[in-house]
Amino acid sequence: MRGGVAVSSGSINQRAVYAAEPQPADEHRLSAQWARVRGRLQTEVGDAEYRSWLRHVALVGVDGDEVTMRLPTRFLRDWVRSHYGERLNDLWRAEDDRIRRVDIRVGAGAPPASAKAPTAASAISPELPPAELPAREIPARAAAVPRGEDRPEIRGDASLDQRFTFDSFVVGKPNEFAHACARRVAENPASQGFNPLFLYGGVGLGKTHLMHAIAWELTSPARVGAPVSVAYMSAEKFMYKFIAAIRSQSTMEFKEQHRSVDVLMIDDLQFLIGKDATQEEFFHTFNALVDAGKQIVVSADKSPSDLSGLEDRVRTRLGCGMVADLHATTFELRISILEAKVARTGVSISSKVIEYLAHKITSNVRELEGSLNRLVAHANLFGRAITLETTQEVLHDILKAHDRRVTIEEIQRKVCEHWNIRMTDMSSERRARNVARPRQVAMYLAKQLTSRSLPEIGRKFGNRDHTTVMHAVQRIGSLMASDVGFAEDVELLRRMLEG
Amino acid sequence: MTYSPRQLGLPFVQAALFTPDFLEGKSNAEALAWLDRVADWPLGRLALWGDAGSGKSHLLHLWAARNRARIIPGPDLALRPPSGAIAIDDADAAAEVALFHMLNAAAEAGWPVLLTGRAPPARWATRLPDLASRLRATHAVELCEPDEHMLRALLARLLAERQVAVPEAVQEWLLTRLPRTAGAMREAAARIDRVSLAARRPVTRQIAALVLDDDFIESADGLSPAGPSLL
Numbered sequence: 001m002r003g004g005v006a007v008s009s010g011s012i013n014q015r016a017v018y019a020a021e022p023q024p025a026d027e028h029r030l031s032a033q034w035a036r037v038r039g040r041l042q043t044e045v046g047d048a049e050y051r052s053w054l055r056h057v058a059l060v061g062v063d064g065d066e067v068t069m070r071l072p073t074r075f076l077r078d079w080v081r082s083h084y085g086e087r088l089n090d091l092w093r094a095e096d097d098r099i100r101r102v103d104i105r106v107g108a109g110a111p112p113a114s115a116k117a118p119t120a121a122s123a124i125s126p127e128l129p130p131a132e133l134p135a136r137e138i139p140a141r142a143a144a145v146p147r148g149e150d151r152p153e154i155r156g157d158a159s160l161d162q163r164f165t166f167d168s169f170v171v172g173k174p175n176e177f178a179h180a181c182a183r184r185v186a187e188n189p190a191s192q193g194f195n196p197l198f199l200y201g202g203v204g205l206g207k208t209h210l211m212h213a214i215a216w217e218l219t220s221p222a223r224v225g226a227p228v229s230v231a232y233m234s235a236e237k238f239m240y241k242f243i244a245a246i247r248s249q250s251t252m253e254f255k256e257q258h259r260s261v262d263v264l265m266i267d268d269l270q271f272l273i274g275k276d277a278t279q280e281e282f283f284h285t286f287n288a289l290v291d292a293g294k295q296i297v298v299s300a301d302k303s304p305s306d307l308s309g310l311e312d313r314v315r316t317r318l319g320c321g322m323v324a325d326l327h328a329t330t331f332e333l334r335i336s337i338l339e340a341k342v343a344r345t346g347v348s349i350s351s352k353v354i355e356y357l358a359h360k361i362t363s364n365v366r367e368l369e370g371s372l373n374r375l376v377a378h379a380n381l382f383g384r385a386i387t388l389e390t391t392q393e394v395l396h397d398i399l400k401a402h403d404r405r406v407t408i409e410e411i412q413r414k415v416c417e418h419w420n421i422r423m424t425d426m427s428s429e430r431r432a433r434n435v436a437r438p439r440q441v442a443m444y445l446a447k448q449l450t451s452r453s454l455p456e457i458g459r460k461f462g463n464r465d466h467t468t469v470m471h472a473v474q475r476i477g478s479l480m481a482s483d484v485g486f487a488e489d490v491e492l493l494r495r496m497l498e499g
Numbered sequence: 500m501t502y503s504p505r506q507l508g509l510p511f512v513q514a515a516l517f518t519p520d521f522l523e524g525k526s527n528a529e530a531l532a533w534l535d536r537v538a539d540w541p542l543g544r545l546a547l548w549g550d551a552g553s554g555k556s557h558l559l560h561l562w563a564a565r566n567r568a569r570i571i572p573g574p575d576l577a578l579r580p581p582s583g584a585i586a587i588d589d590a591d592a593a594a595e596v597a598l599f600h601m602l603n604a605a606a607e608a609g610w611p612v613l614l615t616g617r618a619p620p621a622r623w624a625t626r627l628p629d630l631a632s633r634l635r636a637t638h639a640v641e642l643c644e645p646d647e648h649m650l651r652a653l654l655a656r657l658l659a660e661r662q663v664a665v666p667e668a669v670q671e672w673l674l675t676r677l678p679r680t681a682g683a684m685r686e687a688a689a690r691i692d693r694v695s696l697a698a699r700r701p702v703t704r705q706i707a708a709l710v711l712d713d714d715f716i717e718s719a720d721g722l723s724p725a726g727p728s729l730l
Contacts, residue, residue, distance in 0.1 A: 048648050051523045079655065159607045204632040236600050240580070268629070301628070363632065370636025373541035377638065381532060381539055397548075397619030397639045451644055451680045466675055 033095040034059045040091055041084065053080055060107070065100040067092050070107035077106050160232065164212035170340045172333030175206055178324040182210040182297075186217035189228060189263050189295035194322045196286075196296035200303050201326030204366030207299040211265050214297060218263060228262040235271040239278040246277075255281075259288045262295065269300040269318075273309035283314050290317075334358035334368055341369060347376050349386050356388060360399055371395055406449045406497050408442075408460045414497055415442040418489070427462030440472035441490055447473050449497060522656065524649035527554060530640045534562045537584075537611050541638050544602065546590070546614040549642030552682035555615040558642075559586045562613055573598075580604045584611050591616035591623045599630040644680050653681060657688035663695055665702045673707050 038057075042050040056076060060068040069088075071077045080088075081104050089102045166186070171179050178199055185197050199207045215230045217223070233241075245254035258264065264285070272279050289296055300307055304319035329337070338354045353375075361368045378394045379386050392399060412426045419438040426439055439461060446457045447469065454466035461469070480487035523531060530547055533540070547555045563570045568584035573593035578600055585605055590598060605612045616623060619641070620634035645653060651674055658665050665673075677683045690710040695702045 048524055048646075052648070052652050055523075078659070079652075159609070203628045204636075234603065236603070363635070366632045367635045370541065373636075374638045377539055377541045381536060382529075397641070398621040398635055451678050451683075453678050454675050456678075470675070 030059070030062060033092075037088070037091045037095060041087065044087070045084075054084065057104075058107075060105070062096075062099070065098055066103055067099055067101070068103045068105065070105045072106070074106050077104055080104055160212045160215055161208075164209045165216050166213045168340070168344070169206065169209055169213060170333065170337045172330060172336060174327035174329055174333055178206070178210060178326045181322050181324040182214050185295060185297060186214040189218065190293055194295075195290065196298055196318060196321040198304055198318050198321065198323045199297070199299045199326065200301065200323070202328060202364060203301065204364030205326040205328070206365055207326060208267055211267055211297055211299060214263075215265065229260070230263045230265070231258060231261040232265040232267070234267045235269050235282075238266055238282065239272065239275055242278050242281050255285070258285050259292075261289070263297065264289055264294065265297040267299050269298050269310075270302065270307060273307065279311060279314060283311070283317070286314075286317060296321075329362070329365060329368070331358055331362075334362070334365075337365060337368060338372060341372055345372075345376055347379065347386065349375075350388075353386055353388055353391050356391060367398070371398065408446045408450060408452065408457065411445045411449065411497060412442050412460075414493055415439075415445070418493055427460075429462070440476050441493070443469050443472040444476035444490070445494060445497065448494065522554075522645075522649055522652050524645055524652075526643040526645045526649060527558070530558060530642055533638075533640050534558060534613075537566065540611060542636065543606060543609065543611045544614070544637045545611075546616065546620045546634075546637050546639040547642055548616050548619045548639055550617065550644070550680065550682060552680065552685045553642040553644070554681065555642060556588050559588050559613055559615050562586060566611070568611075568613065576601060581608065581610050584613075586613045588615050590614035590620070591618065595625060595627040595630050599627055599633070602630070602633050647674075647679070650674060650679060650681070650684060654684045654688065657684055658691065661688060661692045663688070663692050663702060665691060665707070669702060669704055669707050672704055673711075676711055 038054070041054055045054070053076065056071055057069050057080060058071075060070050062068070071080060085102065085104065088104075092099045092102055166179075166183065169175075169179060178201070181194065181197055182199070184191070185194050188194075199210060201207055211232060215232050218228050218230050242251075242254060245251045266282070272282060286296060298318060303323060303325065304310075304315045307315055307318075310318075335354060335358045338358060342349050342354065349372075357368065357371055361371050375386050375391060375394055378384070379390070384390055412423060415438050416423050416426065419434070421435055421438055425435040426442060428435070430436070443457060443461060446452060446460070447454070450457075452460075454469045458464040458466045458469045476490065480490055533545055537543075547558060549555055560570065562568065563584075563586040566584045568586045569581070570586045570588060573587055573589035573591065576587060576590075576593040576597040578597050581601065581604055585601065587593060587598070587601070602612060614620065614637070619639040620637050621639065623634060625631040625634060651670070654670055654674060658670070673687060677687055687710055691702055691707060694706055694709050698706055700706075
């Protein structure tokens, strides 16, 4: 089929369809008309409605006095036909008085990929619905480091995170000792007293960061001296590879591979607890390397002596070099970390927001940096400035322990307090303005903040009818639009109830 | 006595669940914007959360289809390294160690991970501290309760999927009386389907009124999961 317009139900007479015989001028005119029709419709029905129903309408073509459009599903087609059919008719007629009929059909599918030139329809169709989009390849993230020719020294399938270098590690009182030890090992591996280096501390405090930094430093092209080979992996990966080696009967290769490196780093050793065979293998690898004068760096969530579940001989050997812990962050360190990160990302964030984050997110560095990442990503995606307000909005899932479900009673109580009236006035028959208005505000807020049905809201206000609730909602809405002071009052109440 | 066989109301299999015409509105606009921009996900991860029926799984499937991601139901998650993008549905029901290693392996390999759950990951009852801190650093986007416009469209869509003809006036009548949640719309559509099958006549206001009993209000209100009810 020339033109490649896919229509699943009904066939379209190709003779006069513009798509079949594309003539640049006609095509251009048609596309301009369609754009105007869409634009008018969008203005008339509003963005929300347009996005739900009309965004997927695609123009197929014009055949004599008939315009043909398509939608991907029958449901959408029926809905658009019954709700917007007439309007579409009128709008098209306004564009071209020859048009007598607008036909809407079901037709999924963009033109086949083999189509040589874009057809009128494909050129004109608005955004395609998701299923019609070609599957996109997801680029591997930049964090992964090219392995192979550039850095032949790093082994262990380690994808070192490029962000985790010594330069990006913010030093403060809680981590300065661990940092100094890591530096020392990076400068001078396997030196007396620093082998093995055992880093421990709670989650997200920088153990992995320091290990990656050591690896980066040791394999840096700027480093002087003989090249060193570094293997870095998580304990989990070590175990996985070991089990795979047993299965494929290649344990000798596994042993050789891990015992021929200059520096072996195993992250999160606590995950070997209870895995006896892997622990055994790790112990032998460990001994072989230390005996050969090679450096070992290990991290875990506890000190060697507290790692119950590890064999005693393993614990003893782990603790015989340098043991350094990373403590929980202080407020000052959190501020420095955030400031350093903000400087790197180049976004502008006020010191008020930074202090707020440092004050609120105290658990660990991962969560602190994670929060900042989220804020920056949100600001970039939606083009919004990072203010205290957006911060609270974007991070509400971690700033608040739970999102409270507001009840109608709470709303009534708050409203009564605010205007200094009695709770009984919420359900009373009194219609004086000073009680009727607050009552309407409470109904309005009940509609906004709860998912109760309107009749149910009515019931809580002295068994009023749901039409009374609807009226209240409309009344308060229009009052808020015309009276800024009143709108602020209602917004304040809403914030208090939601907070 | 005449015997009239009753039409059996067999459960409707939602084959048409993942159609491209996902309803867009204010309540899911933010989620849709994020799903469209995988490259911008902080740490390559995103979590969608919201009440039952808010569209989490629907979006997860759409995203997975578009990004050729493997869909894994949380409870089925196992210790296996990923070979591509991953979509974990009901990730809050996954085994913690499996989820932890999956997040690490995916991050290391550079594959994006989409998670869904009833609550934001920061509030899942996570015991493994390593996992908890990763979850708390994951960007979470809420699928809010739909606005009126969306609810209207949703009810119409659900009824159409079940091929139950309900006059628009009756739908409007229902909309002003149902709890304003997506879950309530689903439950209502399911009940109307059953009632109309049993009654074997067009859905009138009287028939629609049958679905509005008290236990409906409770079950569709998010207080308890809106499961199938006896009617």
